[in-house]
Amino acid sequence: MRFDRIRLQNFKPYAETDLDLTDGVTVIHGLNGSGKSSLLEACFFALYGARALDENLEDVMTTGTEEAEIELWFTHDGGSYHIHRRLRKSGDRVQTAKCLLEGPDVSVDGARDVRGFVADLLRMDAEAFVNCAYVRQGEVNKLINATPSQRQDTIDDLLQLGKLEEYRVRAGKARLGVEDVLTERRGALSKVESQIEAKEDAGLHERLNALETELGEVDDQIERYEDQREKAVETRENAEEVLETYREKRAELDELAEDIADLRETIESDERKRETLRSEVGEARDSVEEIRDRIEKKRAETTLDEVTSDAIAARRDELDEREAEIRSDLTDVRERRTMLSNQAKKLRERAEEFESRAAEKRSRADELDDDAEDAEEELEQRSARLEELEAELESLTAEFEDAPVELGEAASHRDEVRETLTDVRAELTETNAEGENVRDRLTEARELRDEGKCPECGQPVEDSPHVDSIGEYEARIEELEATLSDLRERRETLNSRLERAESLVETENRIGELRNSRELFEQRIEDARETVEERRTEAETLREAADKLEAEADEKRTAATTQAEAAEDAAETVEGLESDLESVAEAESRLDTLSDLRSKLTETESEIERLEERRESIAELNDERRERLAEKRDRRSELADEVDESTVEEAKAKKEKAENYLEQVDEELATLREKRDSLQSDIGGVNGELEQLEALREDRDELAARVDALESLHAETEELEAMYGDLRAELRQRNVETLERMLNETFDLVYGNDAYSRIRLDGEYELTVFQKDGTALDPEQLSGGERALFNLSLRCAIYRLLAEGIEGAAPMPPLILDEPTVFLDSGHVSRLVDLVDEMRDLGVRQIIIVSHDDELVGAADELVTVEKDPTSNRSSVRQEDPEELIAAESFAGD
Ligand SMILES: Nc1ncnc2c1ncn2[C@@H]1O[C@H](COP(=O)(O)OP(=O)(O)OP(=O)(O)O)[C@@H](O)[C@H]1O
Numbered sequence: 001m002r003f004d005r006i007r008l009q010n011f012k013p014y015a016e017t018d019l020d021l022t023d024g025v026t027v028i029h030g031l032n033g034s035g036k037s038s039l040l041e042a043c044f045f046a047l048y049g050a051r052a053l054d055e056n057l058e059d060v061m062t063t064g065t066e067e068a069e070i071e072l073w074f075t076h077d078g079g080s081y082h083i084h085r086r087l088r089k090s091g092d093r094v095q096t097a098k099c100l101l102e103g104p105d106v107s108v109d110g111a112r113d114v115r116g117f118v119a120d121l122l123r124m125d126a127e128a129f130v131n132c133a134y135v136r137q138g139e140v141n142k143l144i145n146a147t148p149s150q151r152q153d154t155i156d157d158l159l160q161l162g163k164l165e166e167y168r169v170r171a172g173k174a175r176l177g178v179e180d181v182l183t184e185r186r187g188a189l190s191k192v193e194s195q196i197e198a199k200e201d202a203g204l205h206e207r208l209n210a211l212e213t214e215l216g217e218v219d220d221q222i223e224r225y226e227d228q229r230e231k232a233v234e235t236r237e238n239a240e241e242v243l244e245t246y247r248e249k250r251a252e253l254d255e256l257a258e259d260i261a262d263l264r265e266t267i268e269s270d271e272r273k274r275e276t277l278r279s280e281v282g283e284a285r286d287s288v289e290e291i292r293d294r295i296e297k298k299r300a301e302t303t304l305d306e307v308t309s310d311a312i313a314a315r316r317d318e319l320d321e322r323e324a325e326i327r328s329d330l331t332d333v334r335e336r337r338t339m340l341s342n343q344a345k346k347l348r349e350r351a352e353e354f355e356s357r358a359a360e361k362r363s364r365a366d367e368l369d370d371d372a373e374d375a376e377e378e379l380e381q382r383s384a385r386l387e388e389l390e391a392e393l394e395s396l397t398a399e400f401e402d403a404p405v406e407l408g409e410a411a412s413h414r415d416e417v418r419e420t421l422t423d424v425r426a427e428l429t430e431t432n433a434e435g436e437n438v439r440d441r442l443t444e445a446r447e448l449r450d451e452g453k454c455p456e457c458g459q460p461v462e463d464s465p466h467v468d469s470i471g472e473y474e475a476r477i478e479e480l481e482a483t484l485s486d487l488r489e490r491r492e493t494l495n496s497r498l499e500r501a502e503s504l505v506e507t508e509n510r511i512g513e514l515r516n517s518r519e520l521f522e523q524r525i526e527d528a529r530e531t532v533e534e535r536r537t538e539a540e541t542l543r544e545a546a547d548k549l550e551a552e553a554d555e556k557r558t559a560a561t562t563q564a565e566a567a568e569d570a571a572e573t574v575e576g577l578e579s580d581l582e583s584v585a586e587a588e589s590r591l592d593t594l595s596d597l598r599s600k601l602t603e604t605e606s607e608i609e610r611l612e613e614r615r616e617s618i619a620e621l622n623d624e625r626r627e628r629l630a631e632k633r634d635r636r637s638e639l640a641d642e643v644d645e646s647t648v649e650e651a652k653a654k655k656e657k658a659e660n661y662l663e664q665v666d667e668e669l670a671t672l673r674e675k676r677d678s679l680q681s682d683i684g685g686v687n688g689e690l691e692q693l694e695a696l697r698e699d700r701d702e703l704a705a706r707v708d709a710l711e712s713l714h715a716e717t718e719e720l721e722a723m724y725g726d727l728r729a730e731l732r733q734r735n736v737e738t739l740e741r742m743l744n745e746t747f748d749l750v751y752g753n754d755a756y757s758r759i760r761l762d763g764e765y766e767l768t769v770f771q772k773d774g775t776a777l778d779p780e781q782l783s784g785g786e787r788a789l790f791n792l793s794l795r796c797a798i799y800r801l802l803a804e805g806i807e808g809a810a811p812m813p814p815l816i817l818d819e820p821t822v823f824l825d826s827g828h829v830s831r832l833v834d835l836v837d838e839m840r841d842l843g844v845r846q847i848i849i850v851s852h853d854d855e856l857v858g859a860a861d862e863l864v865t866v867e868k869d870p871t872s873n874r875s876s877v878r879q880e881d882p883e884e885l886i887a888a889e890s891f892a893g894d
């Protein structure tokens with residue numbers, strides 16, 4: 001078997017990887033954690049699924065991805081196979097979405113079927129594969145640490161010796177089953193035999209003869225007693241018959257006496273009954289007379305000529321017709337009465353309504369008059385106020401007659417005067433200031449003149465022009481004084497004129513106000529006048545309407561009275577009709593009385609007839625009874641003659657005797673019959689036992705034959721079981737010997753040390769290592785490296801044994817070693833290289849080794865480098881030429 005190609009997608013650290021694998025030694029190398037082991041696991045997973053890796057599907061799919069694919073192509077026994085697995089995440093779980101194996105003429109679908117198919121094809125299940133072909137990392141010590149029996153199981157399993165054990169166990173089970181059945185049958189047989197013996201000892205035939213003789217004797221006795229019993233019964237019956245006849249006659253006599261007494265009594269009582277009936281008939285006849293009288297009297301009260309049912313019916317029809325007429329009239333008149341009184345009521349209501357509406361209108365009219373009066377009063381007040389206004393207006397207007405301005409110009413006039421006054425005041429102030437100034441200069445000039453200096457320049461004043469100006473100054477002052485007094489006069493005049501103007505402005509404003517008021521009042525007076533007019537007219541209209549309504553109310557009232565009178569008339573008619581109805585009812589009741597009387601009469605008459613009939617029939621019955629009475633008397637005297645007492649006594653004695661005998665014989669017979677029954681059942685029992693004996697003998701023969709057959713079967717199964725056991729032991733012994741030899745050869749090859757003489761693998765699969773001096777060592781006592789070498793040897797030996805054992809029937813899978821050099825020093829790595837060479841020489845087609853050891857790399861035919869991208873954490877593979885790599889590395893080393 002050979003792996004050809006593996007393709008991965010999202011398997012563990014691999015995103016996308018496709019790797020071709022070839023014959024020879026392939027070394028997979030790379031740094032720790034780069035994904036080397038994962039690559040091997042992928043091959044293993046492809047073949048057997050996740051459980052074989054002790055992992056879940058979740059573990060094999062690259063974390064964070066949703067889908068993974070694993071494809072493995074391999075060649076086996078000349079055929080090419082392809083396994084394709086696809087995993088898909090659904091929720092938290094990962095499921096196998098596809099698992100398909102295709103090979104020559106075969107296609108297997110489904111994870112379980114594929115696993116089964118691969119195990120059959122390679123003749124190895126996952127565990128066997130791991131034990132023989134795939135040395136997993138860290139599991140080097142597994143076979144050494146295993147107990148001998150575990151080791152035995154593993155190796156037996158690989159060599160398919162387990163099958164023989166299975167067959168042996170099965171044969172053992174069959175033997176045990178046969179033993180169970182045999183024991184049970186043997187028990188049954190001895191039971192049957194002891195039963196037969198017991199029965200044969202019992203002397204069944206003799207017992208049967210004795211019982212049958214006794215039964216014959218008892219039967220004879222029974223027959224005899226039965227004959228005698230029959231005779232006694234006959235005697236007793238005859239006596240009983242005699243007694244019975246006697247008893248019957250006595251009974252008949254008693255009965256007859258009773259009958260005779262009864263008959264006589266019945267006849268007498270019936271005669272009394274007839275008497276009563278006769279007087280009842282008489283009474284009924286009287287009553288008929290009385291009823292006839294009453295009928296005649298009643299008829300006289302009616303219009304009937306004769307009292308027949310036809311006449312009564314005719315009269316009743318007449319009355320019914322009359323009643324119907326009256327009732328229909330009554331209905332009409334009642335309706336009319338109701339209608340009229342309703343109308344009267346309505347009319348009265350209308351009249352009242354009109355009246356109340358008229359009253360309303362009148363009170364409204366009164367209110368309107370009041371309003372009009374109020375309005376007139378106000379009108380007068382306003383007129384008076386208007387007159388006052390006009391008087392004031394007139395006097396104020398008069399104020400303007402001697403005024404300096406016209407009405408309406410007072411304000412502008414006042415403003416003019418105020419302006420002029422302001423000008424005059426300003427002029428006055430100016431003039432005053434100038435006067436002051438001129439006076440100051442004059443004073444200064446006078447002082448200078450007095451000092452003799454020019455007031456202007458302080459030069460001596462001789463002929464100074466400045467002194468001349470004193471005169472000027474004095475003239476100017478005079479002038480200014482005149483202007484001042486003039487201005488003062490003007491100011492006074494203006495002040496009084498302003499006062500007057502302001503009072504005029506006030507008057508003028510007041511006149512404006514008054515004029516407005518007057519206009520307003522005039523308008524209001526006009527309004528009041530209109531209101532008075534309107535109210536009065538409206539009151540008038542309302543009163544007219546009230547008059548009209550009152551007239552209408554009067555009309556309605558009259559009409560109401562008319563209708564009420566008509567209603568009263570109708571009511572009277574109703575009363576008349578009702579009394580008519582009453583008299584019709586009376587007439588009808590008279591007719592009823594008559595019919596009642598008539599039917600009573602008929603009843604009484606038929607009662608009389610009935611009573612007469614009863615009397616008659618009673619008489620007939622009594623005649624019959626008298627005849628029967630005579631007969632019974634005759635029979636009584638006849639019987640009295642027949643009864644004879646002595647015959648009776650004789651019969652009684654005979655009967656008693658027979659009865660005594662019967663009692664005794666019945667007892668005896670019962671005893672005998674019981675005895676017979678028990679004898680018969682004893683005979684039945686003996687016969688039954690004889691039959692049983694026969695059946696038991698048949699059973700015994702059958703059981704004996706069966707036990708013989710089982711015994712020979714048991715012997716056969718024992719042989720078979722022993723044969724499988726021997727065969728396995730023999731095969732195992734052969735295997736153990738071969739395995740021991742191969743283990744020693746391999747160990748010599750890889751260890752090549754003089755310390756150990758040989759390894760022993762005994763029949764119990766116990767492994768022992770012997771040192772040169774002959775002391776024995778448990779393999780677990782070896783050093784780590786020695787143990788690794790020992791294990792490798794054991795594995796390779798098993799692999800070789802298997803390869804030879806199968807003898808080409810099923811080509812061996814590739815030998816897969818994961819990190820075999822971990823514990824080895826460089827010398828031993830070379831030995832491992834030798835081992836690998838040897839395995840190849842021995843015909844192992846494909847060897848796949850995971851290692852980072854250079855020497856092993858050198859031994860490789862094919863080199864696969866695994867790398868992991870540190871940023872993406874995804875692994876990838878690269879196929880390289882081993883020669884080149886070694887060269888490059890040693891170059892780098894120099
Ligand atoms: N399901 C997974 N998804 C992603 N990465 C995974 C998954 N399972 C394992 N890995 C990664 O794969 C790597 C383990 O690979 P593997 O055991 O094949 O390494 P190795 O090359 O054999 O290392 P060593 O030399 O140490 O034996 C680890 O880095 C781990 O994080």
Ligand SMILES: [Zn+2]
Pocket residue numbers: 033036037137819
């Ligand atoms: Zn690893």
